[in-house]
Amino acid sequence: MGQISSAPVELIRVQRSGGKKWRGAVAEMQGWRADHEDAHFFRDSENGFATFGVLDGHGGCEVARLAAHDRLPEALLDAGKTAKNGHELEKKIEAAFIQTDAWLRERPEVTRDQSGSTCVVAGIRQADDTDQTNYEWYIANAGDSRGIIFRKNNTRPQLIIYSEDHKPDRQDEHARIAAAGGFVSDVDAARRLGGGLATVVARLDGNLAVSRGLGDFAYKRDDHRQPSEQKVSCVPEIYRSNYHSTTMKKDDSDHSYHTLKTGDILILACDGIFDVMSNEQLACAIATYLAQDVDLGDIASTIVSACLRELNSKDNMTLMIIQVGIDGTDYAYHKQPKKLLPPLLTLPGMKNEQEEDDGLPRAIPLPYNGSPVQDDEEDSAVTANNAKMDLDDEDEDDIDDENDQTIDEIVGIHQYDLQTDDSVKRSYISFLEYCQADKSRKLPREARSLLRRVAKEEARKHSAAREAIARKRFGVDISLEDEKIHTTSDDGSGTSSRR
DSSP states (O other): OOOEEEEEEEEEEEEEEEETTEEEEEEEEEEEESSOOEEEEEEEOTTSOEEEEEEEEESOSHHHHHIIIIIHHHHHHHHHHHOOSHHHHHHHHHHHHHHHHHHHHTOHHHHHHOOEEEEEEEEEEEOSSSSSOEEEEEEEEESSOEEEEEEOOSSSOEEEEEOOOOOTTSHHHHHHHHHTTOOBOOHHHHHHHTTSOTTOOOOBTTTBSOSBOEEOGGGOOOTTSOGGGSSSBOOOEEEEEOTTOOOSOOBTTTTEEOOEETTOEEEEEOHHHHTTOOHHHHHHHHHHHHHTTOOHHHHHHHHHHHHHHTTOOOSOEEEEEEEETOOOTTGGGOOOOOOOOOOGGGSTTOOOOOOSOOSOOOOOOOOTTSOOOOOOHHHHHHHHHHHHHHHHSOOGGGTTGGGOTTBOEEEOGGGGGGOOOHHHHHHHHHHHHHHHTOTTSBOOHHHHHHHHHHHHHHHHHHHHHHHHHHHHHHSEEEETTTTEEEEEOTTSOEEEEEO
């Protein structure tokens, strides 16, 4: 398990995107972890095939981010474009994972951090039929990130399919690990030694909590075994629709199912969500909000926030929601008035199943309109003043924000000035820098202004440190503001000169 911070990073990045036959949103939060190691992607193509992915890194962020950047999504788009039938599509998806894994093995960034990542991806395209309301699809997962498809109805959502996690103690996974010379820690014995805690998990070679994924090359060293035969396999498990078929019948022998209909919902999420919510609870929450005509981005953001604040998730969290068959061409920059959403725990079937006390402090509740809870008037005034200073400090990028089609939403910027731990404040800035690294999109004005303010503060600190070192070592004052050097003589007099 990754390192836990003294306080959670509560910034949430929300991205909205869409194509002619889909619209979707993703929300991600670093949470209690000291680093953010998740990644995701949306990709659309001219031929109507779209692909999506959520990756949950561990041991570092490089595998997840490198794979999500372009290598894996481009390979998956090509698979969807060129496959002639369902079985050929499966082979091409497997090849995309294997080739991406081989490419990652050669990357120096991965060699340095030895990271790995779970990966769940999905693809959709309109079926070749006269109805034009049917959509072919697939879900492919390696690890414990999960894909779900559900259909809305008048009562509870109907789950169509959900992927199965790849854990070391799953019978087929355990058999492959043993055949490759590995072992799985004895969960029952560990629980006895740990006082029966339900949070003890099976681990591959006593270390890794998942048995499939990208990276983790320390578990893929047997040159005599195929990728699917290694202790950690990069080959995904694939679920798909029957090509050229609209039947509701499924064939369990090859994981093929009926096609989707307009309005069906595809969910991709990492285990930071599913550690505290079941498949049914998540589908129910999304369906309930959709019935109130709530924006997809607001739904994803609200659920991610609730997983931290109400359900006590301790992991990075990423939640992607896709609506099938809806024109989302303009959705990437669609702005909709936010609604006051009810707390997650008030929704049907919701309850906090993580009852054990892990000794960590709980996050302070926020009302669901996004306003901060502040008991101290002085803290509130400081936060408001800093926010005003940030917005007054404009640059050229701030001028055309209202017309910018690729701008993201960052929820919780006000939380930065409420933090008292410098390491947590650094994590806030690190998360924003991660978001800013996506050159295809743009941070909102408030986030860019905060980054500029922090950069100026850091520059002043470095300037003061240089002055102190110069005075101590050489008796010289360095002033960056007036660009002068002042030399102090033994008798206390000094001379100044322009640099």
